[in-house]
Amino acid sequence: MSYSFSELDFMKPELGAEFTGEGTHFAVFSAHAEQMELCLFSEDGKEETARLPLPKREGDIWSGYIAGLKPGTIYGYRAHGPYEPKAGHRFNPNKLLLDPYAKQIVGEIQWDDALYGYRIGDPAEDLSFDERDSAPFMVKGVVQDPDFDWAGDAAIRRPWTETIIYEAHVRGMTMTHPGVPEELRGTFMGMASDPIIEHLVDLGISAIELLPIQYFPDDRYLLEKNLRNYWGYQTLGFFAPQPRFLSGRAVTEFKAMVKRFHAAGIEVIMDVVYNHTAEGSERGPTLSFRGLDNLSYYRLSPDDLRHSYDTTGTGNTVNIAHPMVLRMVLDSLRYWVGVMHVDGFRFDLASTLGRTRHIEFDRDGTFFDAIRQDPILSGVKLIAEPWDVGDGGYQVGGFPYPFREWNDKYRDDVRRFWKGDGGLVSGLATRLTGSAPQFNHSDRGVTSSINLLSAHDGFTLMDTVSYDGKHNEANGEDNRDGHSDNHSHNMGAEGPTDDQTIRAARDRRRRNMIATLMLSQGVPMLLGGDELGNSQNGNNNAYCQDNEIGWTDWSGLDDPFLNFCKGAIAFRRSHPALRQERFLTGDPAEDGTVDIAWYKPDGAFMDDGAWKDANLRTLGLFLSKPANGEGPDQLVIVVNAGGDCQVKLPEVNGIKAWKRVLDTGAGEDAFAEHPTEGPTTVYGASVAVFDPVG
Template sequence: MSYSFSELDFMKPELGAAFTGEGTHFAVFSAHAEQVELCLFSDDGKEETARLALPKREGDVWSGYIAGLRPGTVYGYRAHGPYDPKAGHRFNPNKLLLDPYAQQVMGELQWDDALYGYKVGDPQEDLSFDDRDSAPFMVKGVVQDLEFDWAGDSAIRRPWTETIIYETHVRGLTMTHPGVPDELRGTFLGMASDPVIEHLVDLGISAIELLPIQYFPDDRFLLEKGLRNYWGYQTLGFFAPQPRFLSAGAVTEFKTMVKRFHAAGIEVIMDVVYNHTAEGSERGPTLSFRGLDNLSYYRLSPDDPRHSYDTTGTGNTVNIAHPMVLRMVLDSLRYWVGVMHVDGFRFDLASTLGRTRHIEFDREGTFFDAIRQDPILSGVKLIAEPWDVGDGGYQVGGFPHPFREWNDKYRDDVRRFWKGDGGLVPGVAARLTGSAQQFNHSDRGATSSVNLLSAHDGFTLMDTVSYDNKHNDANGEENRDGHSDNHSHNMGAEGPTDDQGIRDARDRRRRNMIATLMLSQGVPMLLGGDELGNSQGGNNNAYCQDNEIGWTDWSGVDDPFLAFCKGAIAFRKAHSALRQERFLTGEPAEDGTVEIGWYRPDGAAMDDATWQDGELRTLGLFLCKSVDDERSDQLFLVFNAGGDCEVTLPDVNGIQAWKRVLDTGAAEEGFAEHPAESPAMVYGASVVAFEPA
């Protein structure tokens, strides 16, 4: 069948391949190309059936319309222009290029030297030119029909004060779940299966945060070692779901997953990677952006544009300062919200997105301004990973509203406090109250901090109490990768042990940390599997472990610790004092009501000398929030990382008597109610909560 572009002056405003109902309109950006060709392929993607030069160019957008071309059409691009690496140009029409706006990706990338724009191994390195056709080894785009029956599905828009996030991986959570059908394991439909949703609902989760699900290839060096890109932080297709997560190859499977989560009251947050792509440095392959317009899509060295400018540690940095690249990112975000119905995003290495044309981070930069004025994006959940590897990249607390931020200070201080390090009482006090030093500015709220004990990157909670050192040998890098300073403690044995005393101590420390997380102001995030006692065998960088190391172990589903996690989450939901929208200053309310107070074990208020006592291991925190004119939610919390002690219960707000309602030192009845005498016995290494009797 022969194809030709319509003579009609047909121009759709959107980029990508847009099916109109009667044909398909193609549009792609390139400021420096001299010609862009659309390549059509057979249904299996193996044979190139047509090569057509896009006939229209306007505003650096190349476009054309083919009447009768239907969804399911397989396609790619070739771009003609100067091959002048020293000037930043790397056009090579022998290389088939994935459409940056492709909504579905066909096939697996087959690594071959033909994928590179230069001759691999040539003495001139990337200054050489390779004339082999890369199409046989390349993935291709597939034209989509966006119609889907959402059956009234709509965004949940749950307040941050009611949000509990569960970070997980599509394959990791489902590959060993005994209740997920074999054919659905590792897929979106497996994630949306009844057993998984029932677990999350029963646990009390309100939002699921998925590690990258946009199309990413496996890194060549990993495949050569018998490994693969498990986590997915090497995005190449910002509009397309990862094919390996589709059980039958239909993009609608992702929509079905979102629809099912929404029906269960769970929001869907995507971990997105707009700071770099899978093309690597100037010595990487030519797969899409590099071949379409290297000088526009990537930041290049200001001193030598032959070389990439890297603030991400991956070899390249997306040039978010370019208006058309910024448009691509915003179009992608709007696509996932408007077409795929997701509820929010966690931005990987988000400091890179805030870097201006002059490279410095700017919290008032173009990207943030664009997000804040956008009527669609400003209303969804936005979470920043507030750092990158460039100069000035660590920006915890530096992002503008409405962004929330991962707070590694929370993780480190809580781990160190429960490990028994000295001088941590002031630090953990700050974390319990929302990390005001970092976030209480620019009218930001007390939910700005996303509090975490563990995440995909680092030790799991179980490994934090089971290993003193990382054990990443399976990654093939001689244990050099991953962080070495994990603030972990093995409690007496490195790894699994039959010593019941050590096992009991580990269980209590895990309870203490989960209780601390759920009793803290801010937004709690639980790493998927932590509630099950999941271990990665001490591997704290399982990015390439698409196997039992990286997958969630469901054998702990009957463990009492899971019941404790459910209880801790339910306790948080029951107490509005733990979920406040504004930072508490310590100033009494107009009626004299005390909203927050800090106490020593003897019942006296904390003073400067006590705060500076490096040997202090016990801290009392009183919290109050008015529910209405007649009722208040009031709690007295004790965090004891020392030995057994007696704690005098505070005389505050006229409370006459207290009852003990949470006690991590009494695992079998952690949430049972008991009258409390003052002073009250608090076990060593425990968290206790009291309510007015």
């Protein structure tokens, strides 16, 4: 069937391919193109069946409407314009370009030199011009029908104080679970299967944070090493779900997954990568943005427009300061909330999104202002990874409300304290109470801190207590990649061991760290698999390991540690004192009661000398919060990274008698209640928590 553009003077405000019910409207942005062609393809995407110049240009938006063109149509673009790399322009109509707004993407990139705008191997390098057609090797967009039965689905909007986040990978979470049907493993429908949802609900999780699920290709250099872009931090399609996560071809599988999570009371947070794309540096391929308008979409070196300006470590940086690029990012976010019903976002290398036209980070910059004024986006969960690799990129605590932030300072101080490093009681106290030095400003609340012990990037919790050094040999980079400063300790043997003493010590340290996480003010995030004792064999950068190294090992379902994690999460949920909104002050109220106080083992208040004592390993913390008119919720927490210690529990707020309700040194009896009288022994290397008696 042949198609042509309608002569109607008709333009929709949306960019991308929008099915109207009677035809499809196409619109794409380019400020510097001289002509834009829409290319249509056969049902299998292999044959180009039409090449139609977009007839209308208004401002920098090229558009056209084709009556009768239906969902399922496969398409791409070709952009005509100057090929002048030194001026920032890299137009090449021989290269088929993916629509930045494509809602579905089909095919896989078949890496070939024809995908590059210049001739690979030419002495002129990227100043040369390649005339080969890239269409046979390119992925394409698919026109979508947005209809889906969302009946019964509603946004959860759970308060941050009630939130427990679980970071997971769609494939990694499902590939080896014995209860997930084999044909659904590695897919959205596998994530939505009963065994996965039941596990999360039983564990006590309230929000799942998915590693990137927007379309990303496999890097050429990884495929050449028989590896894969497993994590997905190389986005090319900001509106399309990753095809490899579909069990069929329908993107509605993602919607079905979200609906199932919502029915179980679990919010869905997406890890999104708007700071860079999969096209790499100026020597990378021409797949979409570079060919549509390189000068607009990317930051280029102010000294030489031929070269990319990179604050991300990936070769390029998205030019979020350009209004139409900013619009694309905002349109993408609104699409995933409004059409796909997700509940929030975690922004990879978010400092890049706050960089101005002059490259500096600005917490009052355009991107943040746009989010804050948006009636849709300002109401969802927003989490920043508060750093990038550029100058001034480390910005923990520097983001504005309503953003929350990954807190690597929390991770490092907790790991170091339990590893036995000296002089950490002050640092741990700061982390237990929400990291005030970073976040207690600009009227930000204590939930600004996303507390984590581990994440996809770095050691798992099990590897933190099992390895002194990283073991990334499988990545093919001679173990040079990944962090070298992990604050880990193998407890006496590198990797797995049959030594029962070492295994018991590792189990206790893991319990200590999970207990610390769940007893801390802020928002806890658990790395998927940590509750199961999942190991990556010491690999702390498994970005390319789509195999047993990167996948979750479910053999720990019968491990007592899983029950401890369930108990720790339930304990947090049952105690409002652990889930406060504002930073605590310790100032006495009119009746003389306090909301927080710190104690030495002898029951005396912590003083300057104690806070500076590099040999002190034991610290007591009192917390109090009114609990819905039922009297205050009050706790004493004792963390002890030293040997067995006699602790005198305080008399505070009129409380004189306490009972032990959590003890990580008690193994499987960690949550048994034990009344105490007088000084009590807190086991070495343990956490103990006490409730008032009566």
